[in-house]
Amino acid sequence: MKIMKGAAMILMMVLSSYLYAQKTISEGTLLYTISTSQSDNKASQPDPLSGATNTIYLKGSLSKTEMASPLGKETTIYDAKSGTGVILKEYSGQKLMITLTKDNWVTQNKKFEGIVFVPTLEKKNIAGYNCIKATAKLKDGNEMIVYYAPEVNVNDKNYSQLFKNLPGLAVEYEFESGKLKFKYTLASIDLGAVPVSKFDIPKSGYRVMTYDESRIGGKNTN
Secondary structure: OHHHHHHHHHHHHHHHHHHHHOEEEOEEEEEEEEEEEEOOOOOOOOOOOOOOEEEEEEEOOEEEEEEEEOOEEEEEEEEOOOOEEEEEEEEOOEEEEEEEOHHHHHHHOHHHOOOOOEEEEEEEEEOOEEEEEEEEEOOOOOEEEEEEEOOEEEOOHHHOOOOOOOOOEEEEEEEEEOOEEEEEEEEEEEOOOOOHHHHOOOOOOOEEEEHHHHOHHHOOOO
């Protein structure tokens, strides 16, 4: 009986230690750097996204993902409570706002439905995080590789439909699109407070379109 009690206490200590070691992010800012390379291994070309960043702001059920590059800026603001959001595109001096209803959001992210990440035995330390390598097949047939930190999680997993089922935070990931290979690497995590105004939807300065209007004629804005 004493042995069983002792074993139970050890198990509780191990579990509590594990839970304490886990970090759950409910508010903060994630900054990723982006680089590209030729996926066909040909001579390297100038990186069109040199200096590009992907910044994710989190606050409860609100999220804002902002990708900025020399080509322009694209921002997605999403409210998981209402299921609605907007996409802001700023390229070549033009500013476009695409509004998304709950159904639109589901349609926009259908390409990520059913994505399964398969962990491997490979591990790597990236930016101070002990990461596990996992692979996944996208609906377009391309493979994605992601290194994730199981000890870090985002409280509201709806901030990223791509990584909704990933058991940890994506620290580094890469995928191919056309002849380019894209690589995202976590540069920093800021757990400071994010002002709610950061998620305000602009009232002017943008040409506003509904999601359906943006797809007329088969011209998907993805």
